[in-house]
Amino acid sequence: MACGGFVCSKTSLCILNLIYVLVSLLMIGVAAWGKWFGLVSSFRVMAAVIAVGFFLFLVAIIGLCGAVKHHQVLLFFYMFILLLVFIVQFSVSCACLAINKEQQNLLLEIGWNKSESMQNDLETSLNCCHFSHVDYNGTCDASCFKDQTCKTCSVIIQAYADDALQFVGGLSLFFSFTENTQTN
Template identity: 50%
Template sequence: MACGGFTCSKNALCSLNVVYMLVGLLLIGVAAWAKGFGIVFSIHIIGGVIAVGVFLLLIAIVGLIGALNHHQVMLFFYMVILLLVFLFQFGVSCSCLAMNRSQQVALLNATWKMLHNETKVELEMNLNCCGLLNITADSQHYLSDVSSCQAQCRKNVCQTCGEKMLLHSAEALKILGGVGLFFSFTEILGVWLAARYRNQKDPRANPSAFL
């Protein structure tokens, strides 16, 4: 059968959702591995990664069941959810690619203030740094971070965590934005495949049945 036929669309949609399931399981597994080996101690970070993995896994299961059964309602909701995810991820990916240094500093400051103390301590120990940036609008907040720092570099002179992050932030944002942009186009491919598959007639069904 030609690649534009019912079977090809079904197989392509099933394959795409199997990939989404593997990615979701990979995220859950990596989060559990990081927690088990003590790489990341913050329950908020672990919970966030696991939540993303479970969400992607559930979407893939809905799409896979809908594709296997040619279920119109499940395919419709799969299309809507995947389209919303695409719009959000596309916007975030473009923002990552377009972010300049001053915006990176502002984002780091805002994110650092929202972190819990245990997460800051963990980050400082992993990166061997103290505080975020010593030139900020809230210098008292910086001094408080340095006083509670437990990094090994405190014995000598510590570089700030913000300076270390900014050294590689541009490259990291490009990688993150590029991967997110690539993955977002696989999502719009999934929406297109689901829409096309919904409107195709099952050759094994009753020819007189209404689609």
Template identity: 50%
Template structure:
């Protein structure tokens, strides 16, 4: 029974880390795909997504190796990192679910203002829109953006603003992101609990006199 319990926990931790590894590869693959197809041209955005995917990949490798070798030090740091990630991801997921439209507009304005012209042009061409928001407070910036815009809809003079296009889907997207974030945050707390129990078990095949 002791061997079965040890093996079951070990396999559960390994399976969880394989999932994290796949998510890490997926994030890096999506970033490279977005860059190659010109969907996002900002090196900062691409680099950020790749960094997150690479970090998740490293964490999953640490957990996988620690579980296979029953390495006490690696498992301890892995558990601590999972708990930290849980707190960060849980807070961010709750913030996504609670974000109002006015706050979304303010965030869009701030993000739009930090974008390079090439990134804005690429985004407008991909979304087939021009400018951010056609409101009184954004009028001057909107006119400048329209002059630089080369989206296909500009010739038809029936362009929507990029702010309207993004905000139309923002509520649903934030709910999806918040829900997925909450789900994965609870898998992290589950992983930390499994590791805590696994660390306290003695490997039945190990030398009885070995230090654990």
């Protein structure tokens, strides 16, 4: 049987919003799990991920209710919210893909200087000391510090950051266009 008109749009919109509901619940669950088990020490990062997951959940519920009930006002606000999300997400994805090594290093150093507990966590987990130069007269939580064979954390983090920015930028660009196709 052919799918045409509003029935096909309704079905595809419901399926897409159910996927968004699952993704939002996954984001909230993984963030809460990571904080609960102490995998991430930054409360702000976890709170931001949970807030984004909750926002995505609310937007998906608005879209789902609007599609199921044929409610034009809900669908209008759903499309308007998705347009705003598209603009922000497209801008962030372009910034992730366009950032160069010097800008990455500057942003990483600013982030490094924000939290001492994060520095200790990174030094322990990445087995590196300090950000731009290793000072063996100071203190460091890494196991390589005793042997005095540590690399700087900026070198290790930079390798991860470059790959992560390319991946997140590309994925965000892809999903920004899936959101854009819903608004048209």
